[in-house]
Amino acid sequence: MILTAIADKLKRQSKDDFKGRQFEAHLIIQAVSWYLRYPLSYRDLEEMFLERGFEVDHSTINRWVLAYAPLIEKRLRRFQKPHCGSVRIDETYVKIRGKWRYLYRAIDKHGNSIDFLLTAKRDLDAAKRFFRKMLRSTPLLSPGKIGTDGAGTFPPAIQGSVDEGLLASDPLHYVTKHLQQGIESDHFRLKKNMPKVGGFRSFNSARKTIAGFEAMLWLKKGFDFAGQWSVRDQNDLLAVLFGIEKVNEA
Known part of the structure; x- marks a missing residue:
């Protein structure tokens, strides 16, 4: 019941998150989560999406990361628990x-x-x-x-x-x-997933992207939820955060 209530609230809050975007929300969050979770470049993701029949320029994926990585961090922060002393x-x-x-x-x-x-x-x-x-x-x-x-x-x-x-x-x-x-x-x-050659292009893009890297590390570590905490479970929580049906499903 509590998770359902949280999901309903987040779904209402996120109704404008993807307004004006050409691609569906779950594809956008898929690209962002892949970039933040694995050592992939924007051009790597461009090729991966092309293999699935989607033409997405690497610069577009960069804009998605800068837009949604800070949102992922902000929304995951509410699940953090009090820490030890x-x-x-x-x-x-x-x-x-x-x-x-x-x-x-x-x-x-x-x-x-x-x-x-x-x-x-x-x-x-x-x-x-x-x-x-x-x-x-x-x-x-x-x-x-x-x-x-x-x-x-x-x-x-x-x-x-x-x-x-x-x-x-x-x-x-x-x-x-x-x-x-x-x-x-x-x-x-x-x-380990940060740009290896030349680093980030600007302080602002570094700040936003690192917020996403940190959030994905929080997600991997879990939030003291009971039971197994698989990548699929992590993706389910990302879907809840943005009021969408699925993330990272073929």
Whole structure:
């Protein structure tokens, strides 16, 4: 009953999502989900759709990803659960127009994704913005343990969050390479599908696409739903998010 109610609400909300699009909604979400889930280029998808009898230019698929990847992230976020009281925070590098930019990410000790933030700089202001985003926009119980690498920006960022009332007054901050290996491995799972040559073309396209990559990683990990969590189940949830009948079915 609850899932049916959610589906009905999302179906009403998404009635204009595909207004003016030439292709059916399930084909659009199929293309977007494939790009975000597998190491495929836009030209790869263009050929795959041509094999099925659909002529879709790779630039059109790019526009679909930029339009719908952030929507997938926004709608999946509502399924996130409160996390445990121990988090790991780290930043990794992303190439945009040939220059390295920074992606702040957090997971809990069980490997569940918490939040992310793409920034142009790796400094105290960026670290503070990430903590604000993480602590305000996710159903996260104020963590009592925070693991980071040795970057000097994290201690003042943590203290700033305490001063703003976003963290309890005495969180345990620890720096340990061993415990950070989990989030470093998680970076790889996220970045393996990103453009390999030259990186993203713009900061805005990187921000939107990475939101989709993160959301697809959330989807793969699951949301503590009972029972088996197969790719078909994941696709069923994507269909619910956009009020459509099917996704990734021949």
